[in-house]
Every structure is written in structure tokens, then in C-alpha cells.
Amino acid sequence: MGIPNFYLSQLTTNYDFGPSHPLRPERLRRAMRLLQAIHPTDVIEPAPASESDLQRVHSEEYVEAVKEISAAFERGEENSPRIGDLIGKHSLYGDTPAFRGIWETSAAYCGASMEAAYAVRDGAPLAFAIGGGLHHAHRNSASGFCVFDDPALAVSVLRERFDRVVYIDIDVHHGDGVQGIFLNDPNVLTYSIHESGKSLWPGTGYVEETGTAGTSTNMPVLARTSGPAWLDAFERTALPTMERFHPQALVLQMGTDPHFLDPLAHVNCDQASWLSAVRHCRDLGIPTVAVGGGGYSLHTVPRMWVSAILTLSRVEFDDAFPADLAAEWGVQTFSDAPETIPHGLGIEANEPIIRQYLEDVLPGVPAA
Ligand SMILES: [Zn+2]
Numbered sequence: 001m002g003i004p005n006f007y008l009s010q011l012t013t014n015y016d017f018g019p020s021h022p023l024r025p026e027r028l029r030r031a032m033r034l035l036q037a038i039h040p041t042d043v044i045e046p047a048p049a050s051e052s053d054l055q056r057v058h059s060e061e062y063v064e065a066v067k068e069i070s071a072a073f074e075r076g077e078e079n080s081p082r083i084g085d086l087i088g089k090h091s092l093y094g095d096t097p098a099f100r101g102i103w104e105t106s107a108a109y110c111g112a113s114m115e116a117a118y119a120v121r122d123g124a125p126l127a128f129a130i131g132g133g134l135h136h137a138h139r140n141s142a143s144g145f146c147v148f149d150d151p152a153l154a155v156s157v158l159r160e161r162f163d164r165v166v167y168i169d170i171d172v173h174h175g176d177g178v179q180g181i182f183l184n185d186p187n188v189l190t191y192s193i194h195e196s197g198k199s200l201w202p203g204t205g206y207v208e209e210t211g212t213a214g215t216s217t218n219m220p221v222l223a224r225t226s227g228p229a230w231l232d233a234f235e236r237t238a239l240p241t242m243e244r245f246h247p248q249a250l251v252l253q254m255g256t257d258p259h260f261l262d263p264l265a266h267v268n269c270d271q272a273s274w275l276s277a278v279r280h281c282r283d284l285g286i287p288t289v290a291v292g293g294g295g296y297s298l299h300t301v302p303r304m305w306v307s308a309i310l311t312l313s314r315v316e317f318d319d320a321f322p323a324d325l326a327a328e329w330g331v332q333t334f335s336d337a338p339e340t341i342p343h344g345l346g347i348e349a350n351e352p353i354i355r356q357y358l359e360d361v362l363p364g365v366p367a368a
Pocket of ligand 1 (some may be wrong): 171172173255257293294295
């Protein structure tokens with residue numbers, strides 16, 4: 001009951017880089033408490049992704065390395081020279097450090113996104129895997145809190161049935177991992193709207209990055225872009241791109257970090273503008289796998305994800321939070337209190353980038 005096709009492994013909350021890391025499992029726990037309070041939902045525990053599953057988008061060498069590193073942690077041998085070499089080679093350090101259970105928990109969130117994609121491949125109109133959306137992982141290495149690239153896995157599953165699959169990424173960071181995996185693939189269009197690489201990691205996602213088939217599309221916005229201006233940029237670039245490419249299925253990455261309260265980025269988007277983009281994705285009217293993504297404020301992630309889940313599912317909900325959670329978390333409503341929304345750059349600030357997109361990128365998108 002509740003939201004159908006809702007996949008989330010209990011192991012996902014053990015995907016944890018430690019107490020001082022911004023990717024806190026508490027984000028997911030709170031989102032689930034909020035969803036269950038408003039719209040009780042049966043959560044489906046997925047099977048973990050297998051080694052061969054992961055090799056759909058990752059190198060065998062990398063998959064084996066993560067498994068070997070994880071086993072070494074279990075034996076207390078993670079400081080051996082061999083493991084040190086593997087960690088270095090595949091970038092499992094810095095902001096994405098190897099940890100005990102890295103294999104099991106990473107296979108778990110990938111399994112959820114794949115099972116959601118199998119449900120859609122097999123006829124469901126909509127499926128969720130909010131523990132996924134880890135869009136920075138590359139074919140041969142970890143990056144940006146992401147060990148494996150579950151959105152890319154979901155795309156690969158949808159491609160078993162659909163000729164033209166679109167990946168839409170509204171996270172404030174460029175979806176560089178997914179873009180890289182499908183860069184020159186004429187059947188998979190990636191669209192990412194994000195804060196410009198001039199001011200935000202990973203420093204990529206420029207308009208020029210179109211790939212050889214014209215199916216890699218990017219709308220970088222400036223730091224301090226306001227919610228209405230962010231939405232304007234999305235509507236004027238994403239929507240004509242979809243009209244032209246005419247996708248048959250969608251993987252939607254729902255990073256909530258464009259929000260003005262997010263501590264890791266500098267876009268001033270508000271919940272309502274962000275949710276309008278989600279609504280546009282719903283109104284494409286195509287089979288959809290919705291995954292999670294970034295978002296590092298406990299004040300914003302639960303209410304943005306749950307409002308997106310309910311909106312995609314066409315479930316009406318009150319703006320007011322359940323009283324007990326409002327008292328416990330100090331959050332009163334799904335939407336932002338108007339007086340808290342900061343001013344930001346208006347629509348005209350991103351006009352040159354939007355024009356460049358419309359003149360240089362859109363005409364190169366293959367038309368169906
Ligand atoms: Zn992000």
C-alpha cells in the first residue's frame with residue numbers, strides 16, 4: 001500500500017563515511033519517517049546488485065577492487081600495501097573514503113535502483129529508489145561521495161526495453177559520472193542543471209560538453225541564482241530538449257541541494273521552484289525511475305524528497321507538517337516560509353548561458 005514500487009534497502013543507512021561527513025544517513029531516516037507519517041508505504045527490500053550487474057557500467061577491475069577492499073576491512077587488513085594501492089588507484093579516499101561495509105552497502109543502493117528500473121522496464125509507470133542517485137561515480141573510480149553509479153545502472157536497465165532514455169539531473173552538482181558513462185551514446189540523453197563549474201565542484205558541466213551524438217546536455221547556472229530564475233532556466237532548456245529528443249523513459253535524479261539552505265552549494269533555489277521542475281518531469285508522461293541524490297541540510301532534504309515523491313505519484317498533501325514531527329524537527333511546512341527565502345540573481349543573469357544552450361546545444365540534440 002501507499003506509494004507502489006518503492007525500493008529502499010535497510011543497509012543503505014549503513015552507507016556512512018563517518019560522523020563528520022556531510023552525507024548523513026539521518027537524511028534518509030527522516031525522509032522515511034515523514035513519508036510514513038503522511039502516506040504509509042510498503043518499502044520493498046531489494047536484492048543487492050551483483051558483480052555482473054555493476055559491470056554494466058563499471059570496469060571489472062574497479063568492481064573487484066571495491067569487493068577486495070571491503071573484505072580487507074572485515075579482516076582488519078585495510079592498512080596493507082595492496083589495499084592501499086587499490087584505494088589510491090580507484091580514488092576511495094578524501095571525500096569518498098573506503099569504510100567497513102562499503103561493498104555490501106554500495107551493492108544495496110545499486111540493487112534498489114536496478115529493481116526500480118526493472119519494475120519500470122516491465123510496465124510500471126513509476127518506481128522509486130531514494131537511497132540512490134549517486135551520480136558522480138565513474139566507470140573506474142569513486143568520486144564525490146559516490147562509490148557506484150546507480151542512476152547509470154537504472155538507465156542501462158531501461159535501455160533493455162526503451163530505445164530512447166533520458167536522464168534528468170536537478171542536483172546542484174553536475175551529474176558528471178552519468179554523463180561520462182553515456183557521453184557519446186545516441187540512445188541516452190543526459191540533461192543536468194547545476195551550479196556552474198566555475199564556482200562549484202566538480203568543475204564540469206559546461207554547455208560545450210555535448211558528446212559526439214549531441215546527447216550530453218548541460219545547463220550551468222550562476223551561484224546565487226534565485227528559485228524562479230533556476231526554474232526559468234530549467235523550463236527554457238530542459239523542456240525543448242525533451243520535446244526534440246522525445247524520450248520513452250526517464251531516470252530522474254532528485255538532488256535537493258539547489259536549495260538556499262544547503263551548506264555545500266550556492267544556488268538560492270526554494271522548495272516550490274524545485275518542486276515545479278519535478279512536476280514538469282512528471283508531466284512528460286513517460287515511465288519514470290526516480291532516485292535520490294545530494295542534499296545536506298536536515299531541514300530541507302526530508303520535506304523536498306517527500307514532496308517530490310507525493311507529487312510524482314499525484315498524491316495530494318497538506319503543506320503543514322504532522323504536529324509531532326514539526327515539534328521535534330522545528331520544521332512547520334513543506335514549503336519555505338516566504339520571509340526566509342533570500343534574494344538571488346534574477347532571470348536575466350543566466351540569459352547568455354541559456355541563449356548559448358538554445359543556439360549551440362538544442363539544434364544538435366537528435367530529433368526523434
Ligand atoms: Zn549534489
